Amino acid sequence: MKQSTAGIDAGGSLIKIVYQENERMHFKKFSINQLDSAISWINISAPSLKVSLTGGKASVIQKKHFQGSIVIPEFQATCEGARFLLARENKSIEENYLIVNIGTGTSWHIVNGEKVERILGSGIGGGTFTGLGSFLTQAQGYQQLTILANEGNKGNVDLLVKDIYESSESPINGDLTAANFAKGKKLNHTEADRLASLSNMIAETIVLLTSQAAAIHQVKSAVIVGSAVVGNPSLRISLDFYMKMVGLTPVFLEKGEYSGAIGAYLTV
Template structure:
């Protein structure tokens, strides 16, 4: 038996096959020992393929004889496999955008891949800045707040600048993130909605630059930050549509690294 383990900045994702079916499980990175203990019970004799930024810690402490698959390789291999499994069209080349603790952009051409860009904007920004502004630390609670909030009470919008005049562009677009400060009464939910939107805008702008420079048409989004995060996903869909690009979202995209590692060895 074999397992794929992706140990990232926030989560440990595990993929393993049993009775010809892939199974998936995840743990917070802070529960590494709990995750490995569970895995040793579920698959006591399994060989492990490791990947991710903290893979070396798992290798040193639990799987000293196992190999580490380069993270970017594992992610891109897993994405291609999930595109096929989920019946989504795969263009060649395509742009893979991995929204985890931070965000990475990869060009995938056939069996080749290249990481072309990275940003500190991602799930770590969402939870970290969210907890600083609201004292809410739970990811699922923050995603709930984001859907309930009105970012227009925090962000300065184009329509706020033009007031009664007709703006030359969509008045709901952002003129300046968080520019209203304390001038307008707002709630915790409004602040989280503004954080989510700021992350979305940054990712979309960088994505537009990437597809323009590298002349690709298909954009595939993956990553644990998208899971259960309707505000982030809807924001990405909205802005991607505005710039004329179609976004593909892999439903099991958070496990691309684990699955890619599994099938790489």
């Protein structure tokens, strides 16, 4: 029997797995708290694996389960995976561009021809949304949080530009945020409103840093990958809106959350 190959990205929140069988790529993910279940699933679904690992938990998994595997640096794997997906999904970009990986936190990489370099990192990301969201609401789990965020109105929590100018003509879009969470308890608002405000703040911060990086490196496109935008329409819509507003072209990859796992897989 031909040996199966697999790439595993074990990050701070999720374990993402890509493996090939009969010349077809398969994708699967688990919570990091389900590590044993993930390993059992791999061994049942694709026995006799040849494995390559990446991510913060890669060394732990290697020592415990796959001693013969290799560990690929996370940033290298993510960028290689993103470049592979751009071609696979027919979204190739001719000029230089940024890769913005929004996972538990966020990392920025500049792609210059064949050269890829990490240029920036931030603790703002999906972990912020999940962690701070749990403080702001009674919602349990990522899925509930994303559903609520999509239903909320950030204007009930954020101070908007139009709130400041009121009847006067605003010099910029009145729906833009003047100050995140500035209304505090002055107005009645729901858990959904608080999550919408949180999601918007994360999007604004990421776009602000992306636009600064793009200006420094003179690029116009940003490839968005990472698990934080998956199943999170509030965040994705805001990222798309703000990036276009600052003159950037956002490129969302269909399987972008698996970029690290794919990058690891490609090295097997």
